[in-house]
Amino acid sequence: MKFILPVSDFNLEHTLECGQAFRWEKLGDFYAGVIGEALVKVSLDGHELVVETGSPADKKKIADYFGLNEDLPNIYKEIGRDEYIRKAIKKYRGLRILNQDRWECLASFILSSYTNIPRIKKMIASLSRRLGKRLVLGGMESYSFPPAGRIARADIKTLRGLGLGFRAAYIKDTAQKIASKKFDLDELEDLNYSEARERLMSLKGVGGKVADCVLLFSFKKYEAFPVDVWIKRGIEELYFDGKTAAPEKAAEFARERFGAYAGYAQEYLYHYLRHERERS
DNA sequence: TCTCAGGCACTAT
DNA sequence: ATAGTGCCTGAG
Secondary structure, three states: OEEEEEOOOOOHHHHHHOOOOOOOEEEOOEEEEEEOOEEEEEEEEOOEEEEEEOOOOOHHHHHHHOOOOOOHHHHHHHHOOOHHHHHHHHHHOOOOOOOOOHHHHHHHHHHOOOOOHHHHHHHHHHHHHHHOOEEEEOOEEEEOOOOHHHHHHOOHHHHHHHHHOOHHHHHHHHHHHHHOOOOOHHHHHHOOHHHHHHHHOOOOOOOHHHHHHHHHHHOOOOOOOOOOHHHHHHHHHHHOOOOOOOHHHHHHHHHHHHHHHHHHHHHHHHHHHHHHHHHO
């Protein structure tokens, strides 16, 4: 099916290539990716987001996935508290935080530890190809992200064979807890940010950074401020006068400075720090 | 060959 | 609480 979502303040490229999701690929003038159980093609034409899916899809869910329900101008007003962030917003206007599948998001960021984005994408692709469901759209094919049960039952050697390395044990352990309902992801929805964060951190392979990514990218807990090495260096340089700060301190500072949408500030700052600062 | 990449667990203070 | 260290793997 094919449909159109009207959009404003939306930049597809920034949104899909900012590192929050690992399943999108640019193919000419459109992006192909997987949302849940659907292979999806999207392109942006002015104020129209053109969406094509291989399986029936709920328009509302797709709009929600792309973060289209958030009032971006208001968010900019909230987080625009200094020159750095305002400059970053100017450069990356239209970047929206996605609302991804919770399990896939958690698993993906467990895999993100001590590696780089191309390799994270590779791990997710091979895991999906091996244990996920085949999806087709037109001439394209891809695979859904495997449900927790599939990963829980896979043996550790298989997972290592897919290139997961030491992360294989972490993801399997977490998959087992989810599949056996010892850990219910959806219950986190009703907890406040720090309670939910603490719960997530009880899982193996989930520290503060990964927990924040999951809360930000799949729970709409926008006060989450993931601190990776880049953001850490940036915060130290811009706000701590070059002095080193523990990741938790940097995150705490950022939540106080940027408020309820600190996570949005993180996305903009991250890209500003990583790609564009020197050119501005 | 070597270093480094979007962390985390484990151990020792 | 806080600091140090090893970890699968692949790209540059």
